[in-house]
Amino acid sequence: MINKSSPIPIYHQLEERIKTEIEEGSLKSGDLLPSEREYAETFKISRMTVRQAISNLVSNGYVYRKKGTGTFVSQKKFEQILPGLTSFTEDMKRRGMVPSNELVEFSILPASEEVAHALDIKNSESVYKIERIRLADNFPIALETTFVSKHRIEGITEEIAHTSLYEYFESTLNLNIDHATQLIESSIINSEEKKLLHMKTGDPVLLIQRTTYLDDGTPLEFVKSVYRADRYRFMIDMKR
Numbered sequence: 001m002i003n004k005s006s007p008i009p010i011y012h013q014l015e016e017r018i019k020t021e022i023e024e025g026s027l028k029s030g031d032l033l034p035s036e037r038e039y040a041e042t043f044k045i046s047r048m049t050v051r052q053a054i055s056n057l058v059s060n061g062y063v064y065r066k067k068g069t070g071t072f073v074s075q076k077k078f079e080q081i082l083p084g085l086t087s088f089t090e091d092m093k094r095r096g097m098v099p100s101n102e103l104v105e106f107s108i109l110p111a112s113e114e115v116a117h118a119l120d121i122k123n124s125e126s127v128y129k130i131e132r133i134r135l136a137d138n139f140p141i142a143l144e145t146t147f148v149s150k151h152r153i154e155g156i157t158e159e160i161a162h163t164s165l166y167e168y169f170e171s172t173l174n175l176n177i178d179h180a181t182q183l184i185e186s187s188i189i190n191s192e193e194k195k196l197l198h199m200k201t202g203d204p205v206l207l208i209q210r211t212t213y214l215d216d217g218t219p220l221e222f223v224k225s226v227y228r229a230d231r232y233r234f235m236i237d238m239k240r
């Protein structure tokens with residue numbers, strides 16, 4: 001219910017109410033939301049207030065507007081539970097989805113200063129650069145650029161890059177992936193990346209940098225990812 005005497009702004013109460021309906025499933029992805037007028041009449045609040053609540057839900061990716069038709073509930077966000085050190089392939093399979101990759105670039109080139117530093121190798125030592133669009137059920141979720149030292153890891157091919165790198169490291173090379181550090185920050189999609197991820201100028205993304213280490217402490221990969229913020233969220237499990 002909307003409580004007009006509460007110190008919590010009315011638009012925020014409505015926003016939370018709609019969010020709960022989405023999370024609990026009474027509003028499902030693809031459902032048309034009641035119109036601004038209907039919400040305003042049901043809760044005896046102004047249309048401006050309803051508009052503010054809906055705009056916030058749009059910015060947070062819960063709903064989207066379709067010109068001339070109305071506002072619809074978005075697809076559910078994928079949730080990656082941290083600190084499970086999982087691969088994209090594992091994440092998507094666990095959700096019952098089919099992962100796939102489109103290879104944007106596969107090359108061997110001299111490491112930049114940033115990459116050399118992350119992988120703890122000399123500047124301009126050779127690295128694999130693997131840039132992939134990562135899809136779930138054919139829908140693009142992320143653009144991921146992986147750097148691996150050529151000297152340390154032999155044999156990565158375009159064919160392997162089309163599947164799971166972690167599976168290749170673990171099952172074929174018998175390496176023990178141990179831990180990773182990950183940096184997550186929010187940003188806006190840039191003009192080169194927006195086409196690859198089917199996004200529009202100004203859409204929000206999560207930029208993620210992961211350095212993954214083997215059990216002997218050697219850096220295995222340095223990965224820069226751009227995740228669609230409307231489709232992905234991270235949950236951090238914390239223990240004190």
Ligand code: 16G
Nearest residue numbers: 087088089164165166167208210223
């Ligand atoms: C995830 C990892 C990435 C890793 C990839 C391996 C994040 C933010 N990044 O996308 O570091 O290289 O999985 O996936 O989770 P693959 O085994 O399917 O190639």
